[in-house]
Amino acid sequence: MKREKSENSIAARRFVSAQQVAKKAGVSRSAVSRAFTPGASIAPETREKVMRAALELGYHVNDLARGLLANRSRLVGLVVTKPEVGFRAHLVSALTRALVLRGSVPLVINTGSMEQELHAAQAALFGYRAEATIILSGSPPASFVDLARRNGQPLIMIGRAETDCDHVRIDNSGAARMAARILVERGHRHLALAGVADATPSLAEREDAFTREAQARGMTVTAGHGRDATYAGGQAAADALFAGDGSRRERPDAVFCVNDLMAIGLIDRARGHFGLRIPQDVAVIGFDDIPEAAWDAYRLTTFRQDPEKMAEAAVAHLERRLADPDAPPELLRLEAAFVERGTTRTR
Structure with missing residues (x-):
């Protein structure tokens, strides 16, 4: 009795086969195959029988097997x-x-x-x-x-x-250049960049474009780097940028962060550890527009990747x-x- 229950349990877990659909619909196995093949020749009433049986049994075509046969x-x-x-x-x-x-x-x-x-x-x-x-x-x-x-x-x-x-x-370069233009045009004179030492091509493109645009407008850019482009990386960049002698003359008044995670880490560190106000003391621009960027705790200005x-x-x-x-x-x-x-x- 226990063995019979075990076998029934195993059988219940198997996928419904095309042969079972054919038996329930009272058609051939090949008719089931034609019913699920776009453009195949099959009588409408036969196809209706197959589809009704398939729905009742919960049958789905084995796309993996079909793909192997078609080498796709x-x-x-x-x-x-x-x-x-x-x-x-x-x-x-x-x-x-x-x-x-x-x-x-x-x-x-x-x-x-x-x-x-x-x-x-x-x-x-x-x-x-x-x-x-x-x-x-x-x-x-x-x-x-x-x-x-x-x-x-x-x-x-x-x-x-x-x-x-x-x-x-x-368009990493276009966005990063726009970030530099916006910050300079709004009166910021001590620009900084929060990036990573071993940047991916996209992040390196953002860093380079921002720095070049700022320099073309007569600004120098102070760089602070984290180990990774993460929240912790943003905190490390904040430490590198703000842990000087504290003078307003040297401290960055605007930071472009290569992504939003770094921007959020930098903001939390700037506020909590260095007592800086965002944006009154330091403006921050991120990149990505992840959902957290819109949170009330940050309301981060950023560039959106969709x-x-x-x-x-x-x-x-x-x-x-x-x-x-x-x-x-x-x-x-x-x-x-x-x-x-x-x-x-x-x-």
């Missing part, structure tokens, strides 16, 4: 380091939604930072024969790009600098590349809209 897995790899951090988390969320709506199966590969983690991530990505790979900003190594190319996978880069690939990028638009652009690149593998690489550069809140003075 529908899996799309999303390669990312620290997908849970800051703007990257919202971009991964938008990408997975966009891919599911396309009919793809997103496979998020967290590359980690240890060699063992990197090898495991590579094995997962290429072992499942993903039909394409999207590589996000951060620090997934160039070895992923090289392996994808050797395996003939279409590659979509977001916020990266590799050549001969389709790219989606935000994760939904970036995901839409990445999927459009993917469709184009799969349809025409030999098309020349395309770069789509999206504008970062200026969002003014309470960490900057209007004039």
Whole structure:
């Protein structure tokens, strides 16, 4: 009796098969296959029987098996380091939604930072024969790009600098130059930058563009760097920028932060440890417009990256590349809209 219950329990956990649908509908197994194949020849009344039986049984087509037969897995790899951090988390969320709506199966590969983690991530990505790979900003190594190319996978880069690939990028330089112009035009004379020592290409682009624009307007820029572009990194940058002799002449009166997480860490440290008022003593501009930027505790002035638009652009690149593998690489550069809140003075 116990064995019979165990076997029934196991059977109950199995997926409903096409053969079960055929039996319930009173049709052949091939009729079920034709009913779920777009454009296949099947009588309307037969298709109606199949669909009704499938609905009652809870049947779904085995897309994985179909993909293997067609040599097209529908899996799309999303390669990312620290997908849970800051703007990257919202971009991964938008990408997975966009891919599911396309009919793809997103496979998020967290590359980690240890060699063992990197090898495991590579094995997962290429072992499942993903039909394409999207590589996000951060620090997934160039070895992923090289392996994808050797395996003939279409590659979509977001916020990266590799050549001969389709790219989606935000206009980092344009936004950073605008930040410098706004701060100078509003009377700030002691500009600072909060960044990281080992910056990704996107963050390095923001740092360089801000510094160059400020210098072109006759300003010098003091740099404070954290270890990572995180909340703790922003606090470390604040310590580097504000822990001098405390004189107003030398202390920065405006800071451009390479992302919102650093800006939030810097603001908390500036207020709590150095007793500075934002924006009366120090104006702050961030980058990304993560949800926390709009919180009442910060009301951060920033530049918005729209994760939904970036995901839409990445999927459009993917469709184009799969349809025409030999098309020349395309770069789509999206504008970062200026969002003014309470960490900057209007004039």
